[in-house]
Structures are given as C-alpha cells and as structure tokens.
Amino acid sequence: MKMNKKTFPSRLASLGVFGAAALAALTTSAADTVHYKSRVGSKVTITGTSTIHNWTMDSQIIGGSMDVPVGVEFDQTKAALNGATGGKIPMRVEANIPVASLKNGHWEGMDEVMQQAMHAAEHPQIVFRLSEITLKEPHAAGTPFQFDAKGDLVVNGVTNAITMPVSIESVSPVKLKVVGKKPLKMTDFKVQPPVKASVFKAGDDITIDFEWVVGRPAAAK
Amino acid sequence: MQEQENNSSPTGFNRRDFISNAASFSALMALMGGVPLHAEVATNAPAGAPSTGYSTVSAPLNFGVIGCGPWGREVLQTLALLPNAPVVAVCDSYEPMLRRATAAAPKAQSFTDYRQLLASKDVQGVVVATPTHLHREIVEAALAAGKHVYCEAPLANTAEDARAIARAAKAAVKVNFQAGLQMRSDPQRHFLLPFIRSGAAGTNVMARSQWHKKESWRRPASNPERELAVNWRLNSATSLGLIGENVIHQLDMIRWLANTKPVAVSGWGSILGWKDGRDVADTIQAVFEFPDGFNYSADASLANSFDSSYEILYGTFSAVMMRVTVEDGSKAWLFKEVDSPLLGWEVYARKEQFYKETGIALIANASKLPPAPKPGEPRPPQPTPLQHSLANFISNSGIVGKGIEDFIANYGADDLDGMREYITGPTITSSRRSAAGWQEGLEATLAVIQANDAIRKGHGHRVVFEKGSLEL
Numbered sequence: 001m002k003m004n005k006k007t008f009p010s011r012l013a014s015l016g017v018f019g020a021a022a023l024a025a026l027t028t029s030a031a032d033t034v035h036y037k038s039r040v041g042s043k044v045t046i047t048g049t050s051t052i053h054n055w056t057m058d059s060q061i062i063g064g065s066m067d068v069p070v071g072v073e074f075d076q077t078k079a080a081l082n083g084a085t086g087g088k089i090p091m092r093v094e095a096n097i098p099v100a101s102l103k104n105g106h107w108e109g110m111d112e113v114m115q116q117a118m119h120a121a122e123h124p125q126i127v128f129r130l131s132e133i134t135l136k137e138p139h140a141a142g143t144p145f146q147f148d149a150k151g152d153l154v155v156n157g158v159t160n161a162i163t164m165p166v167s168i169e170s171v172s173p174v175k176l177k178v179v180g181k182k183p184l185k186m187t188d189f190k191v192q193p194p195v196k197a198s199v200f201k202a203g204d205d206i207t208i209d210f211e212w213v214v215g216r217p218a219a220a221k
Numbered sequence: 222m223q224e225q226e227n228n229s230s231p232t233g234f235n236r237r238d239f240i241s242n243a244a245s246f247s248a249l250m251a252l253m254g255g256v257p258l259h260a261e262v263a264t265n266a267p268a269g270a271p272s273t274g275y276s277t278v279s280a281p282l283n284f285g286v287i288g289c290g291p292w293g294r295e296v297l298q299t300l301a302l303l304p305n306a307p308v309v310a311v312c313d314s315y316e317p318m319l320r321r322a323t324a325a326a327p328k329a330q331s332f333t334d335y336r337q338l339l340a341s342k343d344v345q346g347v348v349v350a351t352p353t354h355l356h357r358e359i360v361e362a363a364l365a366a367g368k369h370v371y372c373e374a375p376l377a378n379t380a381e382d383a384r385a386i387a388r389a390a391k392a393a394v395k396v397n398f399q400a401g402l403q404m405r406s407d408p409q410r411h412f413l414l415p416f417i418r419s420g421a422a423g424t425n426v427m428a429r430s431q432w433h434k435k436e437s438w439r440r441p442a443s444n445p446e447r448e449l450a451v452n453w454r455l456n457s458a459t460s461l462g463l464i465g466e467n468v469i470h471q472l473d474m475i476r477w478l479a480n481t482k483p484v485a486v487s488g489w490g491s492i493l494g495w496k497d498g499r500d501v502a503d504t505i506q507a508v509f510e511f512p513d514g515f516n517y518s519a520d521a522s523l524a525n526s527f528d529s530s531y532e533i534l535y536g537t538f539s540a541v542m543m544r545v546t547v548e549d550g551s552k553a554w555l556f557k558e559v560d561s562p563l564l565g566w567e568v569y570a571r572k573e574q575f576y577k578e579t580g581i582a583l584i585a586n587a588s589k590l591p592p593a594p595k596p597g598e599p600r601p602p603q604p605t606p607l608q609h610s611l612a613n614f615i616s617n618s619g620i621v622g623k624g625i626e627d628f629i630a631n632y633g634a635d636d637l638d639g640m641r642e643y644i645t646g647p648t649i650t651s652s653r654r655s656a657a658g659w660q661e662g663l664e665a666t667l668a669v670i671q672a673n674d675a676i677r678k679g680h681g682h683r684v685v686f687e688k689g690s691l692e693l
Contacts (some may be wrong), residue, residue, distance in 0.1 A: 040639040040642075058648045061629065061632075061643075063632075098630070100624075105648065105651030105652050106651070108277070108654060110277075112278065113277060117275060149645060195272050
C-alpha cells in the first residue's frame, strides 16, 4: 500500500484522528523508501541432473521490485552499511521469473516438458516474497554486502518458506545487483521430475542461481 | 491483387499422412552429433519407471494462409496433420481457389483481400504462398500487422524486393520470420551436418544436384487475364524459373553443409520440351563456383523425369547422397572410397544398392526405425520436410511471441534495444528449432537471382558475385 506525497494532505483531511497514527506509520514507511524496479541485465540458471546428462535452464528475465529504506546505501567500498539497525533491513522485495522464459537450449522439447511439469499455464511465474533480510557482519570493504534472506518461494502454485544467502552491491549510482543461490527439490513444490521410461529420468535436486539487477529513477533521492 | 499458385516443392511430393513422432532422446542426442547409429544410448534409468507423459509439442498457433493455389493447398493439408496448427483464415483473390481451400480448412474464415485477413485478431501467423513476385507487399504488411510470417522461397524475384523483405523481417523484432527453405528444418539433414562439417567425408571435391520432373508447369486459364495470373512461372518478368523455384533448396543445402558461399555462377538455359510460347527455360544447367576450386553443378528439367531429384556432396573419403521421396521421406547414404578411414559403425548400418554402388544409410534415430514392410505391404508414410518446417515455425513463433510478452511485462515496452538484444540473444536463439531465417532466405534468393541472370544469357555466361551481392 503506497501513497505518494502528493495525496497526503487530501488523505489526512479525509481520515479521522483515529486513523492518523496508523496513517503516520504507513506514510513513514512509504515516503521513506526508494523504489527499485527490475532492469535488463538479470539472469537466472536452474541446474539439474538426470540419468543421461546434467542440464540447465536459463532465463534473462527476473521481474519485480524492491523498496529500500531511505538512508540505506549499498556502498560496498565502505565497511559499514548505513541504515541497517541491528543487522535487519526493513526492505520489501517481490521478484518473479516467468516460467516460459526458462530455456534449455540443447534438447528440443525440454522447454515444453518443463513448462508442463511446472503447470505454467496455471502458474506462469516463479515468485519470491521477502519476509526478512539480515546483514552478515563483519563486512569486508570492497566486497558485496552479504545477507541471510528469508521469504516465501512459490513454484507450481506451491509456497515454501526458504532461507538463502544473498549478496547486494551497487553496480552503478542507480542500480543494485542481488546475487543468490539456493538448492531445492522439485517435489517440494509438487513438480514431478520428467521421466521417459527406460531412457531418461530427471533428478529431484536442482539449484537456482540468480543475478537480479534493479534500478531506481536517476532523480530519486 | 493476390494470386493462388506457387509451387516451390523440390520434389513435387503430395500430401502424406502424419505419423505422430515425438522426438525421442536418442534422436536428440543424434542431433547433437554424439550417438552411434546402431545402439540406443545406455542409461541407468530405472526399468519400468512410468513415463510422466509430458508432451514436447509446442503451444498452438492460429494460422492464416495467403495464396491457395496448389502449394498453398499443400500447406493447408500439411497444417491439418499437425496437432497445434489451427487454420483460422484463408485468402485468395480467385474465388474458385478460395472454395477449394476452405474444403481443406473448413473452419477457416475466407477472404479475397489479404488486408482483411491481416486485420483479423485471431490470426497469429501467416504463410505467404502466393506467386513469388507478389510476396513483398504481403510480407511487409503482415509484419507491420504484428503477425509471424512464413514466406515461401524464393523470397522475391528481384534483388530489390528480396532486400526489402529481409530489411522488414530484421526490423520486426517482435515477431518471427521464417523463409520457406524447408530443408533447413529437416532432422535428417541436421543429422548430416556435424558428420560432414567434421570432415568425415574428407575434403570437399565437388557437389552435384539434379531436379528432374517431366511436367509442363502450364495451368489452364479461362481468359488472358487469368493466363497472366495462373502462368506467372512461365513469364520471365515474374519468374526465376527452375533455378529460383526448385534448385534454390538444393543450392541452400550444399552451401549450408559445406559451410561456404558461392563466388560466381555460369548458366545455360533452353526451351526444349515445352515450346508453347513461354520465355522461361524448361531445362537449365548452372555451375556455382565456391572458394578453393570447389564447384557445384546443378541441372534441372521439366522435360525428363529420370532419377527424379537428389544432391550429392563428393569428398576425398566418401560421397554423401541426399534425397527426399514420397515413400521414404528424407534420406541420405554414404558411399565410401576404398581408402577412406573406418568409422566403425558402418558395419551395422543398413545398405542399399544404387546402380553398382553400395550406399550406407545415414539415418537419424536409426534404432527407432520400424522394421522394413513385408512384400505387398504399404510403407508407412513419413513426415515431409514441409511438415517439419511448419512445426518449427509454430514453435519459434511461440518462443518469440511469449518472449516479447514476458519482456514487456517485466521491463516495459520502451526499451526496444533491450528487447532486440533479448530476443536475438543466445538463450532465446539456442532454444529455437531449426529453421531458415531472413538471412538464409535472402542469401539463397540473391544467389538464384544472379544465377538466373546467367541462365537467361546462357552459353555458360558467368556472373561473378560482387562483394555484398549476397547481403542486405
């Protein structure tokens, strides 16, 4: 629920005192964040195994956005992360990967097979929603900031809580890069690994590696 | 003004029933060039593990077919065999042709004006099967209308039109363009590619092809206006003749397999069998010169049918012959020299006799072949190269269409450079199924246009391919 500054006066006037305190809390969090949106330059690789061959599926699309509190500056040249109180950062993150954007590139037909396995028609996106992110300290200046991220991962319409290490660094004055890796099991998300009797059986274990590039408008503070 | 006739078939084959043949992983491995012909790949997959039954068939694409002459109807009959190719619209300016088309596609809306077909939101992809000289206007309009386009080969009968089509296709980043060089989608030819490119046949010595079919090409016309429309192939103002309509596919195969480009072509052309007022040769010979002394001679005739059509690539270790027949589909054979190195697998492969030569069958997916039919039993029909080509067009159009949709949904519609980089980048490109794009279509078309110049002047007139003459 975001409100921009232009609507504050009219909203305050229309709400009673009862709502003012709650509104103040909301306006504080909404007004004091910087909004980053997905940018071109992201990539994700899912690595898996099978009885014939290891396989990968690649995509260059990671959509979504993140809201970072004003004052949190991911300046990795510095040892400290300004704005991180007690290690936790009140960030909002929602990221998505379109299932159809994942491509194998080697085996004809594998893309269609994986889309069916993941029921892409009903669940076209892999979604991650952050619930908590905690800075790992100490941070060595000159390296990306390291975090433990907790959140919900939704695949094939099934939600599982996950924890994964991620790093965040500035790659330009207006862009951040979020990098992470997470081993998973297909069956935890009720995805049935493809089997072609006596020829091919995909392994249950997969790993997702991602690099997510987000950017904010140049004029934002 | 659109027309209804265009026959660019390399063999003039007829409709064949489709046998469902989802790609096996052996075939996939063969396509990657790593599987011996005689053995199934050994795996440790649990015997008896139930298959998950996922299909490799791509999502359907709604088709509009523009140009419903004999070739347009061949396209319609082929689309009817595919599980994911609903034809929602057909178009021909000549009502009788349109009626015959709707018999092949009874659920399709029919139009006499291609612009109305392109205005239909139901149509996602179009096949342009009109006479060659009418392609440009329709292709440009279809791309501008946001439709995926399959344009029959040759792209056009003039260099200017061919380049215009290629420029429009290159610029149309949001849609898929495929040139009708259907052999580029043939799994059998893809099976040959690593074999030949690896040098297993030795150094290229020469290549030869023939396209022989005794037929007139003349179709009955009820009046002089229909004559011009129906017999465009017999008129040098509108037709590239045999080299453009038929040999183009063979030339493209030789160029592709040998990985080379022609530097010159010499031509001969005569009217020997059908002296009926046409000014397009019914018998031609062309010799294409490639670098390093490697030459390719092509002959084609409407006046004699002996031995039909094939291509042969001759190397210092072996010759490879390629044919497409109605009965057997796309096949190839290896004829080894006595001093060529042993490959190992050839002792297990099927062999066939040609004249006095023994050909070793080079077959993709050999271990899955059905047993040879008993005498008197009909052979099961094979999917045609056109079928593979249209199936791949459906897949690739889906990849491009969905790719653009996903890009716009996540990054917005304004970043056209980013969109182009994404859709032409390695991830999307490697996921596409084999097919000729605008570049392959343009090169082949420009080559046969210049070859036709040589043929029309005849007597071995030589045309040198100037720098840039095969490019945009």
